Amino acid sequence: MERIVINGQPHDVTADPSTPLLWVIRDIVGFTGTKFGCGIGQCGACTVHLDGAPVRSCTTPLSKVGTKEVTTIEGLSANSMHVVQQAWDELQVPQCGYCQSGQIMSAVALLEKKPSPTDAEITTAMQGNICRCGTYQRIHAAVHRAAEMKRASA
Amino acid sequence: MIRFNSAVSRRDFVRVSLVLGGGLMVSVYGCGPNGEELPATTADGALEPNAFVRIDTNGTVHVTSKHLEMGQGAYTGLATLIAEELDADWSKVTVEGAGADDKKYGNASIGGLQGTGGSSAIANSWEQHRKAGATARAMLISAAAKQWGVPATELTTEPGEVVHAASKRRAAYGTLVTAAAALPVPTNVTLKDPKTFRYIGKETGTPRVDTKAKINGTAVFTQDVKLPGMLTAVVAHAPLFGGKVKSFDATKAKAIAGVVDVVQIPNGVAVLGQHFWAAKQGRDALTVEWDDSAANTLGTAEIMAQFRDASQKPGVGIRNDGNAEGALKSAAKTVEATYEFPYLAHASMEPLNCVVELKKDGATIWNANQFPTTDRAAVAKLFGMKPEQVIMNTVFSGGSFGRRANPHSDYVMEAATIAKAIDGRAPVKLVWTREDDTAAGYFRPAMLHRMKGGLDAAGNPVAWWQRVVGQSMMAGTMFESPDGKDPSTYEGASDHTYQIANVFLDAHWPKIGVPVQWWRSVGHTHTAFAVEMFVDEMAKAAGKDPVEFRRAMLAKDPRRLGVLNLAAEKSGWGTPLPAGHARGIAVHRSFDTYVAEVAEVSMQNGVPRVHKVTCAVDCGIVVNPDIVRSQMEGAVAFGLGAALFRQIAIEKGRVVSTNFDRYRVLRHSEMPQVDVHIVPSTAAPTGVGEPGTPPIGPAVANALLALTGKPTRSLPFVS
Numbered sequence: 001m002e003r004i005v006i007n008g009q010p011h012d013v014t015a016d017p018s019t020p021l022l023w024v025i026r027d028i029v030g031f032t033g034t035k036f037g038c039g040i041g042q043c044g045a046c047t048v049h050l051d052g053a054p055v056r057s058c059t060t061p062l063s064k065v066g067t068k069e070v071t072t073i074e075g076l077s078a079n080s081m082h083v084v085q086q087a088w089d090e091l092q093v094p095q096c097g098y099c100q101s102g103q104i105m106s107a108v109a110l111l112e113k114k115p116s117p118t119d120a121e122i123t124t125a126m127q128g129n130i131c132r133c134g135t136y137q138r139i140h141a142a143v144h145r146a147a148e149m150k151r152a153s154a
Numbered sequence: 155m156i157r158f159n160s161a162v163s164r165r166d167f168v169r170v171s172l173v174l175g176g177g178l179m180v181s182v183y184g185c186g187p188n189g190e191e192l193p194a195t196t197a198d199g200a201l202e203p204n205a206f207v208r209i210d211t212n213g214t215v216h217v218t219s220k221h222l223e224m225g226q227g228a229y230t231g232l233a234t235l236i237a238e239e240l241d242a243d244w245s246k247v248t249v250e251g252a253g254a255d256d257k258k259y260g261n262a263s264i265g266g267l268q269g270t271g272g273s274s275a276i277a278n279s280w281e282q283h284r285k286a287g288a289t290a291r292a293m294l295i296s297a298a299a300k301q302w303g304v305p306a307t308e309l310t311t312e313p314g315e316v317v318h319a320a321s322k323r324r325a326a327y328g329t330l331v332t333a334a335a336a337l338p339v340p341t342n343v344t345l346k347d348p349k350t351f352r353y354i355g356k357e358t359g360t361p362r363v364d365t366k367a368k369i370n371g372t373a374v375f376t377q378d379v380k381l382p383g384m385l386t387a388v389v390a391h392a393p394l395f396g397g398k399v400k401s402f403d404a405t406k407a408k409a410i411a412g413v414v415d416v417v418q419i420p421n422g423v424a425v426l427g428q429h430f431w432a433a434k435q436g437r438d439a440l441t442v443e444w445d446d447s448a449a450n451t452l453g454t455a456e457i458m459a460q461f462r463d464a465s466q467k468p469g470v471g472i473r474n475d476g477n478a479e480g481a482l483k484s485a486a487k488t489v490e491a492t493y494e495f496p497y498l499a500h501a502s503m504e505p506l507n508c509v510v511e512l513k514k515d516g517a518t519i520w521n522a523n524q525f526p527t528t529d530r531a532a533v534a535k536l537f538g539m540k541p542e543q544v545i546m547n548t549v550f551s552g553g554s555f556g557r558r559a560n561p562h563s564d565y566v567m568e569a570a571t572i573a574k575a576i577d578g579r580a581p582v583k584l585v586w587t588r589e590d591d592t593a594a595g596y597f598r599p600a601m602l603h604r605m606k607g608g609l610d611a612a613g614n615p616v617a618w619w620q621r622v623v624g625q626s627m628m629a630g631t632m633f634e635s636p637d638g639k640d641p642s643t644y645e646g647a648s649d650h651t652y653q654i655a656n657v658f659l660d661a662h663w664p665k666i667g668v669p670v671q672w673w674r675s676v677g678h679t680h681t682a683f684a685v686e687m688f689v690d691e692m693a694k695a696a697g698k699d700p701v702e703f704r705r706a707m708l709a710k711d712p713r714r715l716g717v718l719n720l721a722a723e724k725s726g727w728g729t730p731l732p733a734g735h736a737r738g739i740a741v742h743r744s745f746d747t748y749v750a751e752v753a754e755v756s757m758q759n760g761v762p763r764v765h766k767v768t769c770a771v772d773c774g775i776v777v778n779p780d781i782v783r784s785q786m787e788g789a790v791a792f793g794l795g796a797a798l799f800r801q802i803a804i805e806k807g808r809v810v811s812t813n814f815d816r817y818r819v820l821r822h823s824e825m826p827q828v829d830v831h832i833v834p835s836t837a838a839p840t841g842v843g844e845p846g847t848p849p850i851g852p853a854v855a856n857a858l859l860a861l862t863g864k865p866t867r868s869l870p871f872v873s
Contacts, residue, residue: 100368
């Protein structure tokens with residue numbers, strides 16, 4: 001049994017230590033906002049934060065989590081009103097929506113590190129998140145918009 | 155975790171229970187079994203005048219979407235049609251996916267079959283859904299008129315309210331529904347004058363109904379459905395198309411903690427686990443011996459070689475205006491080209507999956523289906539049930555691009571087969587890995603187009619000759635034509651409207667054991683490329699500007715000409731560009747929508763870099779301009795990624811490109827700036843989900859032709 005902290009709450013998990021964090025989050029703990037897309041860390045749909053840093057949960061074994069705090073899309077804000085979510089809403093980013101939790105988690109991590117990212121920094125940070133509906137243009141604009149909103153509220 | 159308080163599920167459930175309970179068929183809305191009018195009441199006093207809208211006593215407007223929401227905005231667009239004529243308060247509108255019922259939810263554009271495809275959702279609902287909304291509004295007005303003792307003609311509506319201006323009285327819809335539901339359902343409602351639209355065509359007022367759920371993780375996809383006691387199934391599939399299980403050893407699989415059962419199904423072995431990871435580990439621990447005696451062993455290289463051979467032989471005639479062969483012989487100049495296109499997988503973000511709960515007296519499916527009644531019929535047959543005994547719950551789809559419209563119900567049947575194999579002991583969620591999803595086939599078929607064109611001495615086109623070779627995607631499906639012709643092979647080519655006196659087109663449909671299927675924009679995915687690339691090759695041979703060359707041939711097709719001119723103008727066609735950049739244009743009509751795209755391209759490290767795409771679209775009346783723009787942006791990304799990078803490689807029958815590392819898709823850095831310009835129109839609306847895809851490949855190829863002088867004769871650009 002391992003104790004991991006997800007979205008501020010401890011969870012006792014019985015699973016093989018090699019189990020990817022993605023499946024612990026989805027199938028054992030029960031948060032389903034984090035998505036399965038490729039299983040090999042190529043698409044970013046499973047992006048969560050470990051102590052604030054974005055990781056691909058599909059290739060992060062449970063054994064590597066330890067005491068680091070896991071944050072999923074459900075833990076981003078109490079009312080779904082994180083600035084990145086607000087910007088996503090304002091620019092009507094999602095189409096099918098399946099990749100968007102991962103996109104948002106990558107964008108949030110970027111803005112924590114770089115409050116005013118350049119185009120190149122956004123592209124680099126978001127390059128690992130595939131969107132098959134092709135919402136990249138809106139994602140890019142929404143990251144800038146979220147940065148602007150964050151600066152305005154600071 | 156799941157929210158299935160959907161009106162439709164409940165209604166279907168009510169109906170099915172009654173049927174099973176005593177053969178009494180009760181319909182709670184619309185007309186009864188003999189076509190008689192029934193009251194629009196529900197048990198809780200809501201107003202439900204038809205199959206598409208229900209208004210609760212608290213004023214909530216529930217719209218039932220007969221079309222799958224897979225990202226294209228169907229839920230929002232359909233609800234907008236109803237909300238417009240109902241004068242609904244948009245903040246009180248919610249949308250739920252319909253169950254399976256051809257009678258109620260049939261799509262007139264595909265012969266009354268319930269289905270989402272062919273960019274038809276808005277087009278086939280335009281009248282129907284506005285009438286549905288107007289009917290509800292008329293009943294609310296009648297109820298208020300009766301209550302206030304005033305003539306209905308004195309009443310108007312504002313979002314969510316009936317208003318009597320003379321007496322300054324107002325009544326919220328919710329307060330009127332119970333009275334309204336007791337009234338007869340009118341059959342001859344008047345629709346609004348488009349000049350008075352408050353939602354349709356407006357930039358604000360109807361944001362997508364699904365955005366909030368898709369940014370906070372609460373949107374439910376099939377992948378997220380969890381039922382008590384549910385097992386997850388992961389399948390070892392035959393590595394070759396047509397392969398079968400010869401024998402297998404599950405000893406190691408069964409030793410893995412969390413593995414509950416292992417069952418054989420026709421095309422593989424399914425491992426059932428308490429969760430995905432257990433099932434996946436179990437699957438990986440199986441030893442399976444395959445019987446490949448009836449399997450496809452050809453690779454893509456051999457298949458394309460067959461197509462090249464076929465292209466030298468006469469095919470089935472499709473179009474023959476004048477005498478193309480003769481005109482080619484007498485032409486001052488001729489141009490020839492052969493274009494080759496690879497197999498393509500849909501590769502939606504959500505790998506295919508399906509949840510099936512099988513019980514003695516019925517079954518329930520949770521899934522995102524483009525053909526729900528087709529899937530239901532197949533499952534019912536397998537279970538030995540009547541279709542009505544299988545309840546379909548429709549959830550969001552994480553993409554699809556045509557893949558969840560499988561005429562053979564492939565993955566749905568696989569889930570049902572597994573549920574049957576364990577005698578319904580537990581609900582089953584079938585989950586395909588990314589590799590399962592990509593290798594399962596039902597690809598956009600590989601294609602070959604052989605072209606010949608003739609020009610007169612002045613550089614005017616006088617002959618067009620085209621031969622199309624590729625597998626039929628309709629053969630063996632409910633859409634197969636009795637004459638054996640498959641229009642999806644040549645749609646977009648046989649019906650091009652370039653005015654050329656002599657036009658010939660024939661087709662071959664070789665039979666290959668690789669399953670194929672429609673893929674966002676179907677035949678247009680390759681016909682647009684062949685036609686539009688060849689037009690530029692002819693323009694080059696004629697020494698003419700590609701836009702001028704097209705204009706001269708499109709005088710009789712004003713809508714095609716309209717988008718061509720708009721895209722050219724907005725892109726600054728003919729104005730100077732940075733060194734090393736060039737523009738290319740393509741125009742195409744698909745699903746009755748006209749799209750022209752201009753791509754600005756340069757070469758960077760030997761790879762095309764698309765900087766900007768200027769898109770002009772004519773889709774008739776626009777219901778939601780922002781969704782039209784988003785669909786064009788997305789279609790450009792989808793088509794561009796395919797043209798640049800994507801191809802399914804098959805070697806000795808085995809698909810080798812099975813995940814995003816080897817089946818490369820467009821990423822953030824490769825996304826061009828897309829500017830969308832919409833042609834104002836009063837024509838009936840057509841679709842926007844697919845038509846943005848076809849022109850991008852040829853627009854980029856034509857830019858490369860301008861830049862390098864070399865035509866692109868096979869896709870992808872980067873291989």
